[in-house]
Amino acid sequence: MASEAIAQVLAGSPAERVLDRTLRDHRHLSREQRQALKEAVYNVGLWRRRLGYLLGREDATPPFLLYALLQGLAGVPAKEAATLSGVGEGPSLNAAPAPALGLRASLPDWLADHFARELGPEADAFCAHLNVPGPITLRVNPLRISRDALADRLRTEGVTTRPGPWSPLALHVEGPRPNLYALPSLREGLFEVQDEGSQLLGLVVEARPGETVLDVCAGAGGKTLLLGAEMKDSGRLLAYDPDPERLDRLLQRSARAGLAHVQVLRMPPAPGLGADRVLVDAPCSELGSLRRGPDLRFRARPEVLAQFPPLQQDILQHAGDLVRPGGRLVYATCTVNRAENEDLVTAFLASRPEFSLVRPGGSWLASVCIRDGFLFVAPHLHGTDAFFAAVMERSAG
Numbered sequence: 001m002a003s004e005a006i007a008q009v010l011a012g013s014p015a016e017r018v019l020d021r022t023l024r025d026h027r028h029l030s031r032e033q034r035q036a037l038k039e040a041v042y043n044v045g046l047w048r049r050r051l052g053y054l055l056g057r058e059d060a061t062p063p064f065l066l067y068a069l070l071q072g073l074a075g076v077p078a079k080e081a082a083t084l085s086g087v088g089e090g091p092s093l094n095a096a097p098a099p100a101l102g103l104r105a106s107l108p109d110w111l112a113d114h115f116a117r118e119l120g121p122e123a124d125a126f127c128a129h130l131n132v133p134g135p136i137t138l139r140v141n142p143l144r145i146s147r148d149a150l151a152d153r154l155r156t157e158g159v160t161t162r163p164g165p166w167s168p169l170a171l172h173v174e175g176p177r178p179n180l181y182a183l184p185s186l187r188e189g190l191f192e193v194q195d196e197g198s199q200l201l202g203l204v205v206e207a208r209p210g211e212t213v214l215d216v217c218a219g220a221g222g223k224t225l226l227l228g229a230e231m232k233d234s235g236r237l238l239a240y241d242p243d244p245e246r247l248d249r250l251l252q253r254s255a256r257a258g259l260a261h262v263q264v265l266r267m268p269p270a271p272g273l274g275a276d277r278v279l280v281d282a283p284c285s286e287l288g289s290l291r292r293g294p295d296l297r298f299r300a301r302p303e304v305l306a307q308f309p310p311l312q313q314d315i316l317q318h319a320g321d322l323v324r325p326g327g328r329l330v331y332a333t334c335t336v337n338r339a340e341n342e343d344l345v346t347a348f349l350a351s352r353p354e355f356s357l358v359r360p361g362g363s364w365l366a367s368v369c370i371r372d373g374f375l376f377v378a379p380h381l382h383g384t385d386a387f388f389a390a391v392m393e394r395s396a397g
């Protein structure tokens, strides 16, 4: 059963979907068997390149990959690993350290090369952290409850948490993954699930009560909800996205969070809005969240590196027209790619002398979250997914 599911993942089907389908089709499995199946599919899907290296062939079949996982990475004795994976006699595994980053970290070579160019000596540590599942992080809804009170409430619901180190709104879930969506506290709008780095992107907007704030790539509202809470549900909070279904979800989530002042825009906002703050949480190559799925890295294509900058520059230029003199413009992505981050902002600033870069997060953001004047957080440094943000101010004159 595991081999069949692994074969589907190797052929390009999303691991989550394959697992869901397989578990649905085999409801008789015990809890332990379900867990074993999940681990086999997740880990072979993730480690396929490293396992291919151990076996000395890139085209190994699922039972052999499973054998290499059990024996080579999990340290199960050879005979037992062979029986469990059904390969008969287990082959001997390559004992030499993998010579290339792509093989060590189980990444396609183009992606490993990209991270090596982007991060230099940090690339190994960054890539190693892409192979460790990220924590489950919650963002408290301060309109409804404080962070400490939420932690107490969650404890009564059987969930233990600890405060996040970077965002004052973050709680990390400890222990086994709970079914958060079944918790009354979620239904009551006391929290949202949101990576701590993603929380920082919303917080560096520094939206204040009574202001006019525009979230121009609002999606389903991950940042909009945070902005609304920061504004204490006052002033004017506008949310635009070209995807109508995401905006529908945003409205549902706003209602749950107790936000009455969110105004959804179904058409792009017209120039001259004069907003105090505009957030561009841009569509991007999403290389900062590769640890969120075992197979995301194998489904990405090299073309993605050059796909977004023209659209991002276009969105940012239009967003610049919507900021009032003296107002702020925040550009953010969840990727590690200078062409979409530093270079894109530098080109924008060169074309728009009325904007200048300011330190993100004023005095509250830890300086280890700032690199070259930009917000930069990453799994190997901060335990978050990787995010980038630039905070810019429009001159008052």
Ligand SMILES: C[S@@+](CC[C@H](N)C(=O)[O-])C[C@H]1O[C@@H](n2cnc3c(N)ncnc32)[C@H](O)[C@@H]1O
Pocket: 216, 217, 218, 219, 220, 221, 222, 223, 224, 240, 241, 242, 243, 246, 281, 282, 283, 284, 315
């Ligand atoms: C990174 S996602 C935003 C996530 C969202 N802010 C959140 O926190 O949940 C980027 C969004 O940009 C939207 N988008 C794509 N093209 C756009 C455009 N031309 N103008 C504005 N938004 C666009 C996408 O539909 C997508 O929802």
